Amino acid sequence: MHIVVYGAGSIGCYLGAALHLEGLSVTLLGRPRIQEEIKQAGGIHISDYIGGDQLVSGISFEHKEAALAQADIVLVTLKCLAMEQAAAALAHYCRPGTRVICLQNGLGSDRVVREECPQLLVSQGIVGFNVLHQDNGHFHRGTDGAVHLSDDDAFMPIRDAFLEQQIPCLLERDFQSVAWGKLQLNLNNAINALADIPLKQELEQRGYRRVLSCAMKELATVAAKKGISLARMTALPPALLPGLINSPDFLFHRLAKKMLEIDPQARSSMWEDLQQKRLTEIHFLNGAVAAEGEKLGVPTPVNRTLCRLIHEVESGKRQQGLSPRELELEIRRGG
Numbered sequence: 001m002h003i004v005v006y007g008a009g010s011i012g013c014y015l016g017a018a019l020h021l022e023g024l025s026v027t028l029l030g031r032p033r034i035q036e037e038i039k040q041a042g043g044i045h046i047s048d049y050i051g052g053d054q055l056v057s058g059i060s061f062e063h064k065e066a067a068l069a070q071a072d073i074v075l076v077t078l079k080c081l082a083m084e085q086a087a088a089a090l091a092h093y094c095r096p097g098t099r100v101i102c103l104q105n106g107l108g109s110d111r112v113v114r115e116e117c118p119q120l121l122v123s124q125g126i127v128g129f130n131v132l133h134q135d136n137g138h139f140h141r142g143t144d145g146a147v148h149l150s151d152d153d154a155f156m157p158i159r160d161a162f163l164e165q166q167i168p169c170l171l172e173r174d175f176q177s178v179a180w181g182k183l184q185l186n187l188n189n190a191i192n193a194l195a196d197i198p199l200k201q202e203l204e205q206r207g208y209r210r211v212l213s214c215a216m217k218e219l220a221t222v223a224a225k226k227g228i229s230l231a232r233m234t235a236l237p238p239a240l241l242p243g244l245i246n247s248p249d250f251l252f253h254r255l256a257k258k259m260l261e262i263d264p265q266a267r268s269s270m271w272e273d274l275q276q277k278r279l280t281e282i283h284f285l286n287g288a289v290a291a292e293g294e295k296l297g298v299p300t301p302v303n304r305t306l307c308r309l310i311h312e313v314e315s316g317k318r319q320q321g322l323s324p325r326e327l328e329l330e331i332r333r334g335g
Ligand SMILES: NC(=O)C1=CN([C@@H]2O[C@H](COP(=O)(O)OP(=O)(O)OC[C@H]3O[C@@H](n4cnc5c(N)ncnc54)[C@H](OP(=O)(O)O)[C@@H]3O)[C@@H](O)[C@H]2O)C=CC1
Pocket: 006, 007, 008, 009, 010, 011, 012, 029, 030, 031, 034, 063, 077, 078, 079, 080, 082, 085, 103, 104, 105, 127, 128, 129, 130, 131, 132, 133, 268, 269, 281
């Protein structure tokens, strides 16, 4: 079984290196600059918040999409915005029957691949933890969380390899519930990016949590109207999260101890996008809640405002570093 990891960035290099360490046959498909960085570093350096630290050498790296032709399984670890182009390459190069797992955050990134590639077995995956790409080929897992894959026997060797590497991995029956459960957490990506501070520092402040709690309540209303139950992605049940997140600091610190076990440096991937002056995935996250809400007649003012603010930063009209008070004022102004 040969695995191609399409999109050798933070998630791709981390997962690919872990699978390679367990003896699976892996090719990373990515940019020459990342290959050069890994070469200079003598391998991929992976570390985690529980003390794991390894240098992984000898992993094969390609830049040309023709490498997809070798794959039995493709882990697509590109950003949502790259999926349209990726779908064309997958349709062109992959052999019929190749399994393709789309591991993006948010809703809808797999749709274009399913539409463009009817001959491939397309499924969704979700990565529940944060990986930060540091310098010198170093990829650091900064939070708790699992890799979630669809329940397919063909993915068992991947699950077993992750488990051996102390990376929790679950094969899921109801993926819609998992994707929405993860989306509930990812509503914070925009708040974190706008706050421009590490996740831990942000979540320790009730003002930011209040905004997150309101965004989560909007999602819960939309999901309930659609008949979707949110999968549990943290130690706490999803229905309790909005209330818990809004609780006073002393209570939150006690009840959400596990949630705050985050590497002090970890930030959301949307923060990283803004840092690199890239367009973000906001349309697939808070934007997806707003779009679904609009279809169902559910108001989503908080998620709409977060979308507007992120777009303003993307276009250079606004600076990051918003305080909780500034965020609340913007929410009153509307999306
Ligand atoms: N980072 C994280 O902590 C988490 C991320 N996720 C999700 O995982 C997905 C991937 O995120 P992340 O790993 O952070 O993204 P990255 O941007 O770090 O990785 C994607 C990589 O793929 C490269 N790439 C883009 N197009 C191609 C192409 N056609 N051929 C080869 N390489 C290409 C990108 O290069 P370039 O920059 O030049 O486009 C980049 O190096 C996202 O949907 C994200 O939301 C989920 C959980 C946590």
